[in-house]
Amino acid sequence: MTVTRARTLGFCPGVRRAVETAERAAARAAGSGSSGFVLGQIVHNPRVSARLAGLGMETIDDPDDASGRLAGATVVIRSHGAAPEVLERLRAAGADVVDATCPRVAANQKAAAAYAARGYLVVIAGDKGHGETLGVAGHAPGAVIVSSAAEAASAPTDRPLALIAQTTVSEAEYEAVRDALRSRRPDLIDVGGVCAASRERRAAVEELAGEVDAVVVVGGRNSANTRRLAELAASLGVPAWHVENAAEIPDELGRYERVGLSAGASTPDEDIDEAEARLLELGLAASRA
Numbered sequence: 001m002t003v004t005r006a007r008t009l010g011f012c013p014g015v016r017r018a019v020e021t022a023e024r025a026a027a028r029a030a031g032s033g034s035s036g037f038v039l040g041q042i043v044h045n046p047r048v049s050a051r052l053a054g055l056g057m058e059t060i061d062d063p064d065d066a067s068g069r070l071a072g073a074t075v076v077i078r079s080h081g082a083a084p085e086v087l088e089r090l091r092a093a094g095a096d097v098v099d100a101t102c103p104r105v106a107a108n109q110k111a112a113a114a115y116a117a118r119g120y121l122v123v124i125a126g127d128k129g130h131g132e133t134l135g136v137a138g139h140a141p142g143a144v145i146v147s148s149a150a151e152a153a154s155a156p157t158d159r160p161l162a163l164i165a166q167t168t169v170s171e172a173e174y175e176a177v178r179d180a181l182r183s184r185r186p187d188l189i190d191v192g193g194v195c196a197a198s199r200e201r202r203a204a205v206e207e208l209a210g211e212v213d214a215v216v217v218v219g220g221r222n223s224a225n226t227r228r229l230a231e232l233a234a235s236l237g238v239p240a241w242h243v244e245n246a247a248e249i250p251d252e253l254g255r256y257e258r259v260g261l262s263a264g265a266s267t268p269d270e271d272i273d274e275a276e277a278r279l280l281e282l283g284l285a286a287s288r289a
């Protein structure tokens with residue numbers, strides 16, 4: 001078996017920055033004897049979360065989860081960002097907020113706030129309930145999150161619209177929502193906001209799919225961008241697996257001659273290395289059988 005890695009895979013710059021920021025914050029909190037928290041899973045990857053927990057960082061979903069323990073504590077805001085109201089609650093409780101919001105996400109938050117202030121209804125094309133979309137919506141009072149063209153058909157259009165992307169949606173998803181909205185509001189402002197790092201990972205999977213017999217995408221089960229990479233590979237007609245770690249790679253992969261390996265933007269190098277090693281082992285076992 002040969003295993004070919006996608007030319008771009010794994011940690012994107014925003015995630016790497018957030019994880020490194022959180023590790024430094026953990027060291028500082030430990031050094032000063034104060035508590036350390038991360039607001040939401042730092043990235044959608046269990047290994048990274050476990051490593052930070054080992055450094056003493058507790059993950060909380062809401063400031064209320066650490067009620068009474070925030071004064072003097074360090075709280076890291078993950079790459080997905082957070083709503084301003086949440087940051088205010090943390091600061092009001094006396095927390096030292098370390099903002100690791102990805103600059104790309106922060107740019108979308110800023111655009112959302114600016115258009116809302118000018119009277120636009122901000123529409124976010126992306127996953128409902130995702131930390132990033134909720135955070136961007138928090139910057140634009142009244143914003144709505146739309147996950148498909150079908151949903152866009154029933155979005156309110158009584159005000160001019162400004163459409164912003166969740167950074168990890170595909171261009172196709174974004175454009176489908178945009179076109180559905182534009183048919184109802186031709187004056188829609190197309191802000192965009194899909195991240196180049198996501199685009200590069202998708203383009204790399206598209207290339208890979210043409211060169212291999214099967215694709216394995218490694219990443220957290222709740223990682224939206226990992227799921228999208230696996231769906232993309234499958235949509236190109238290649239058998240594709242989304243696994244969270246090497247142990248989840250099924251034995252049947254051993255029968256493929258050429259396997260492509262990709263990983264979501266929140267997947268650390270160790271997970272990728274272990275997945276590659278497991279695939280090569282399966283290939284060897286299959287060749288001996």
Ligand code: SF4
Pocket residue numbers: 012013014015079102103104105167168195196197198265
């Ligand atoms: S995918 Fe892009 S926007 Fe999201 S964290 Fe990575 S670099 Fe930032």
